[in-house]
Every structure is written in C-alpha cells, then in structure tokens.
Amino acid sequence: MxxxxxxxxxxxxxxxxxxxxxxxxxxxxxxxxxxxxxxxxxxxxxxxxxxxxxxxxxxxxxxxxxxxxxxxxxxxxxxxxxxxxxxxxxxxxxxxxxxxxxxxxxxxxxxxxxxxxxxxxxxxxxxxxxxxxxxxxxxxxxxxxxxxxxxxxxxxxxxxxxxxxxxxxxxxxxxxxxxxxxxxxxxxxxxxxxxxxxxxxxxxxxxxxxxxxxxxxxxxxxxxxxELRSRVLACLSAPLTADQVLAAVLAEAGEHLPDAAGFVLARAPILACLTSLHRAGLVEERVEENAWRWARKMTPAG
Ligand SMILES: [Zn+2]
The missing domain is CATH 3.60.15.10 (Ribonuclease Z/Hydroxyacylglutathione hydrolase-like)
Incomplete structure (x- = not known):
C-alpha cells in the first residue's frame, strides 16, 4: 500500500x-x-x-x-x-x-x-x-x-x-x-x-x-x-448536434454508456474535439430550427 x-x-x-x-x-x-x-x-x-x-x-x-x-x-x-x-x-x-x-x-x-x-x-x-x-x-x-x-x-x-x-x-x-x-x-x-x-x-x-x-x-x-478528433470530424459530413456526434462516435467504437454520469463524462471530450476543430477552422456551428448543429466546413470549389 x-x-x-x-x-x-x-x-x-x-x-x-x-x-x-x-x-x-x-x-x-x-x-x-x-x-x-x-x-x-x-x-x-x-x-x-x-x-x-x-x-x-x-x-x-x-x-x-x-x-x-x-x-x-x-x-x-x-x-x-x-x-x-x-x-x-x-x-x-x-x-x-x-x-x-x-x-x-x-x-x-x-x-x-x-x-x-x-x-x-x-x-x-x-x-x-x-x-x-x-x-x-x-x-x-x-x-x-x-x-x-x-x-x-x-x-x-x-x-x-x-x-x-x-x-x-x-x-x-x-x-x-x-x-x-x-x-x-x-x-x-x-x-x-x-x-x-x-x-x-x-x-x-x-x-x-x-x-x-x-x-x-x-x-x-x-x-x-x-483518433477521437478525426472520428468527430469524419461524422460531420452532414450537420449533427453534439449529442448525435457522441452517439455516432461511440457506436462506431462499440461503447455503451451506463448512465447520466457516464454520458456527461463522455460528452465533455466530444465537445472539446468540436472546439478544437472549430479553432482550426475545420468545422462550423449553427442554430437552426432550435437545434445547435455542427458540420464540416466546405472549402470553396476550385
Ligand atoms: Zn480527473
């Protein structure tokens, strides 16, 4: 001990x-x-x-x-x-x-x-x-x-x-x-x-x-x-809320959250990934129809 x-x-x-x-x-x-x-x-x-x-x-x-x-x-x-x-x-x-x-x-x-x-x-x-x-x-x-x-x-x-x-x-x-x-x-x-x-x-x-x-x-x-940040970015080809990103990333990883405490402890790093990607100019966020969604930033064509 x-x-x-x-x-x-x-x-x-x-x-x-x-x-x-x-x-x-x-x-x-x-x-x-x-x-x-x-x-x-x-x-x-x-x-x-x-x-x-x-x-x-x-x-x-x-x-x-x-x-x-x-x-x-x-x-x-x-x-x-x-x-x-x-x-x-x-x-x-x-x-x-x-x-x-x-x-x-x-x-x-x-x-x-x-x-x-x-x-x-x-x-x-x-x-x-x-x-x-x-x-x-x-x-x-x-x-x-x-x-x-x-x-x-x-x-x-x-x-x-x-x-x-x-x-x-x-x-x-x-x-x-x-x-x-x-x-x-x-x-x-x-x-x-x-x-x-x-x-x-x-x-x-x-x-x-x-x-x-x-x-x-x-x-x-x-x-x-x-890897977590890459997976968050990869699932944002269509706009998703942070909770949808969490569900998508953990489903892919095969993890099942046990309760509310487990949920908020897993959500924080997902939110931290979104902030990091936003800082890097790779994602954008928008509130539409009262839902706060994130999406990959499209680079201008050409
Ligand atoms: Zn700690």
Missing part, C-alpha cells in the same frame, strides 16, 4: 494514487482520493511514517482526487493547497456536476460521490513555479487540458502528474478520454514527453519508472485523442 519512491517521497495506492512527501515539519499529501476511506488510508500511512500530516496539495478539482480533503482537514487541521481556478471547485464542489450538466443545477444522477465531493477550505492558491510547502521546495508544473487549471508537482526526481496521463486500462475502458480542452491536453502530454524524472505518478494506474514506458503511455494517450 505504502511505497517509497525516494528518500522522502512515498505513494499510497488503492483506487487512485496519493502522494506523501516527508518534510522537516511534517508530511504533505498529494491528493486525497475519492472519499473519507481514502483519506483514512492516507492518515494511517502517515502514522506508519510517524509524522503529522500538515498539508495537502491538489492536482485538480475532480471529486476522485479531493473527495478526502474535507475529512482530512477536519481531522488534522492540515493546510490545503489548490491550483488557481481549481480552488473555486474545492470551495463550491457543485461547480463540477453543474458544469458537466451544461451550467444548470444537476439532477440526482450527477450528484453521486464520483462527481460531487464535500466542500473544503483552500488556504493557499498555487501558481506555476517553485513552491515552498512546510519547508520543502516543490515545483508546480501546469498540466492543463484534463481540467482547466490542473497542476503537476515535482519533488526530487518524482513527478506527480494528476490525470494528465491515463493508464492503458483507462483508454481500454473509455473510448473518449476525459478532457475539457483537447489542444491543451496534447500540449501537456508533449510537456511530459520532454520532461525527465525518475518516477512519474499518474492519478490512476501503475507508476512509470523508465522513459520507455512513459513514452509509450504518452503516445497511446495522444493517439487516442487524435
């Missing part, structure tokens, strides 16, 4: 990867997992290390990464750090299902613990660059795309990358890997490919401890996103 990665950096697995960094004043957690049980596991690991847990760094404001923050803050009085922009969701977690639902109050199906975490305080808003936490120097590295303000954290030779990089199991399970900005997600993957660290800790799945396995994972994630 508790794995040591360097002299002072540890990872606690189980559902999601959570970090522990040992400093002179105490331990700093990186993310807390989905709920109280994840936070309890983290605190137990801290007790094994014989130090108080005094701070929590947040990679991004998704419920499965900060769902344990509130419990841990109440229990230990730790200080909570969150990237600029993401901090709003920690304080007002309904913003996560609210935005997935298109900016209206979501129904019960989008209010489960995977999309709605308990609110918690934010004591420090993290900006990119060097960061001094509890006497430890940490580098905050922007890795946006999966969320607007996702931040990676580097300490020693360990790089916590949040959900900037998906394990192959996730790519097998979900044809449309979650992202809110496709172009930024690709740039963040490019950043990871060009970075050098001894160990990469993604939010889920196995760690990457050599450059070959990291390069393969980056390539697979990038290839999937590019």
């Amino acid at each position: 508790l794995q040591q990665l360097s002299q002072r950096v540890y990872v606690v697995g189980g559902g999601s990867n959570k970090g522990l960094i040992a400093g002179p004043k105490g331990l700093i957690a990186v993310d807390t997992g989905l709920d109280d049980s994840h936070a309890r596991r983290l605190l137990k690991a801290a007790e094994e290390l014989g130090r108080p847990l005094t701070a929590v760094l947040t990679t991004h404001a998704h419920a499965d990464h900060f769902g344990g923050h509130a419990w841990l803050a109440r229990r230990t009085g730790c200080r909570i750090y969150a990237p600029a922009g993401e901090d709003a969701v920690l304080r007002h977690p309904v913003l996560e299902p609210f935005s997935l639902y298109g900016g209206a109050l979501p129904p019960a199906g989008l209010r489960g613990k995977f999309l709605l975490a308990p609110p918690c305080p934010v004591h420090e808003v993290v900006q990119p660059g060097p960061l001094e936490v509890e006497g430890i120097r940490i580098e905050a590295v922007p890795l946006p795309g999966h969320s607007l303000g996702q931040m990676g954290y580097r300490v020693d030779e360990v790089f916590f990358v949040g959900d900037a990089l998906f394990p192959s199991e996730a790519l097998q399970k979900y044809y449309a890997p979650y992202c809110v900005d496709l172009d930024e997600t690709l740039r963040s993957l490019e950043h990871l490919a060009g970075s050098r660290a001894a160990t990469y800790v993604p939010g889920h799945g196995p760690l990457f401890c050599d450059s070959e396995s990291l390069a393969a994972a980056v390539a697979a994630h990038r290839q999937r996103l590019e």
Whole structure:
C-alpha cells in the first residue's frame, strides 16, 4: 500500500494514487482520493511514517482526487493547497456536476460521490513555479487540458502528474478520454514527453519508472485523442448536434454508456474535439430550427 519512491517521497495506492512527501515539519499529501476511506488510508500511512500530516496539495478539482480533503482537514487541521481556478471547485464542489450538466443545477444522477465531493477550505492558491510547502521546495508544473487549471508537482526526481496521463486500462475502458480542452491536453502530454524524472505518478494506474514506458503511455494517450478528433470530424459530413456526434462516435467504437454520469463524462471530450476543430477552422456551428448543429466546413470549389 505504502511505497517509497525516494528518500522522502512515498505513494499510497488503492483506487487512485496519493502522494506523501516527508518534510522537516511534517508530511504533505498529494491528493486525497475519492472519499473519507481514502483519506483514512492516507492518515494511517502517515502514522506508519510517524509524522503529522500538515498539508495537502491538489492536482485538480475532480471529486476522485479531493473527495478526502474535507475529512482530512477536519481531522488534522492540515493546510490545503489548490491550483488557481481549481480552488473555486474545492470551495463550491457543485461547480463540477453543474458544469458537466451544461451550467444548470444537476439532477440526482450527477450528484453521486464520483462527481460531487464535500466542500473544503483552500488556504493557499498555487501558481506555476517553485513552491515552498512546510519547508520543502516543490515545483508546480501546469498540466492543463484534463481540467482547466490542473497542476503537476515535482519533488526530487518524482513527478506527480494528476490525470494528465491515463493508464492503458483507462483508454481500454473509455473510448473518449476525459478532457475539457483537447489542444491543451496534447500540449501537456508533449510537456511530459520532454520532461525527465525518475518516477512519474499518474492519478490512476501503475507508476512509470523508465522513459520507455512513459513514452509509450504518452503516445497511446495522444493517439487516442487524435483518433477521437478525426472520428468527430469524419461524422460531420452532414450537420449533427453534439449529442448525435457522441452517439455516432461511440457506436462506431462499440461503447455503451451506463448512465447520466457516464454520458456527461463522455460528452465533455466530444465537445472539446468540436472546439478544437472549430479553432482550426475545420468545422462550423449553427442554430437552426432550435437545434445547435455542427458540420464540416466546405472549402470553396476550385
Ligand atoms: Zn480527473
């Protein structure tokens, strides 16, 4: 459960990867997992290390990464750090299902613990660059795309990358890997490919401890996103709504969405593809007969 990665950096697995960094004043957690049980596991690991847990760094404001923050803050009085922009969701977690639902109050199906975490305080808003936490120097590295303000954290030779990089199991399970900005997600993957660290800790799945396995994972994630964008473009020979694009792309991939939460999590990357294609001047959008449709942009003849 508790794995040591360097002299002072540890990872606690189980559902999601959570970090522990040992400093002179105490331990700093990186993310807390989905709920109280994840936070309890983290605190137990801290007790094994014989130090108080005094701070929590947040990679991004998704419920499965900060769902344990509130419990841990109440229990230990730790200080909570969150990237600029993401901090709003920690304080007002309904913003996560609210935005997935298109900016209206979501129904019960989008209010489960995977999309709605308990609110918690934010004591420090993290900006990119060097960061001094509890006497430890940490580098905050922007890795946006999966969320607007996702931040990676580097300490020693360990790089916590949040959900900037998906394990192959996730790519097998979900044809449309979650992202809110496709172009930024690709740039963040490019950043990871060009970075050098001894160990990469993604939010889920196995760690990457050599450059070959990291390069393969980056390539697979990038290839999937590019394929998704190509398939979105390919189905727009006739005008379609975003939901029709989603249905067409997932039918082709043979994926069946289980419920409303699965639906909105698959729709976001489809919308991100449409925005990316629109930015590139390849598609146009129009509201006609009260339906918002997208179509491939016809190049002038000749
Ligand atoms: Zn996430």
